Amino acid sequence: MSPAPVAGEARSGRAEVSAANLLSESATAALRTRLVRCEIMPGERLSEPELRATLGFGTSPVREAIRRLEFEKLVVIYPRSGTYATDIALKDSRSVTELRLEIEALAAALACQRGSRAEKERLAELAERQHETDDLQECIDLDAAFHRSMYRMTRNDYLTTTAEIHFNLALRQWYFCSKEVETPDWTGVDHRGLAAAIAAGDPEAAGRHIREHVLHDSHQVVTILTNYGL
Known part of the structure; x- marks a missing residue:
């Protein structure tokens, strides 16, 4: 059986999780704004390196943002093809x-x-x-x-x-x-x-x-x- 974490370790773990969540939320909000305002146009391919550079976030927050915005129907992910801004469809x-x-x-x-x-x-x-x-x-x-x-x-x-x-x-x-x-x-x-x-x-x-x-x-x-x- 693994020993239970001491209080200091538990607090540190929670702080790390909280910081990671905050980064993901910030990256999601920034990317959502660009998609909604059509700064990234419908049908445009999303490049993770470019998003990391333009949004100022690392790999994990950007990937989490893409995952969340797929749920919101703002992006679509095609296996072996890539991630794209969702098209405007009547x-x-x-x-x-x-x-x-x-x-x-x-x-x-x-x-x-x-x-x-x-x-x-x-x-x-x-x-x-x-x-x-x-x-x-x-x-x-x-x-x-x-x-x-x-x-x-x-x-x-x-x-x-x-x-x-x-x-x-x-x-x-x-x-x-x-x-x-x-x-x-x-x-x-x-x-x-x-x-x-x-x-x-x-x-x-x-x-x-x-x-x-x-x-x-x-x-x-x-x-x-x-x-x-x-």
Whole structure:
């Protein structure tokens, strides 16, 4: 029987595991951002040496990041071929939209109940800024900030994680459109009604607004990609 580790050894082991986890989480977050924002374009092959150099992490954190992002459908691994950024496919858009209609409505309802006054005011500010901009890239960034703020207001880590995964897939399509299409036909997002419903604690109105938004954005992406043959 092996001797039990002494207290100092146990603490050292836990610290090493914690440090390794932190590195993996940081590498995952950095690579996720590049994939979602289409800094690594759909279909592009991922090179581990290049990722280690550009992200500033070692082999283990980068490989763990790739493994996690495969689960999130942002990368795909082909045995004996390599790892690639997942393609943008219209057939996947409907599946993501179907899930988001339910997840986002639940998030909005919980935000109504659990969000603080300061958080609700922050949502209203984001909605106003987004309504005023006529820049597609800024609109996308503000939309991301709005949704992620709403998720935090749910006080439900499981919901937040699930919502983030599927939101990132939809968000990636918008970043792709903004990069590939010079003057896409789009209409600005207006979250002011949703922000007001959440501030008023009205889950029914909030659910209606968020469902309309998800459907509207989904239809716009499909139209843009189809019209431009992407």
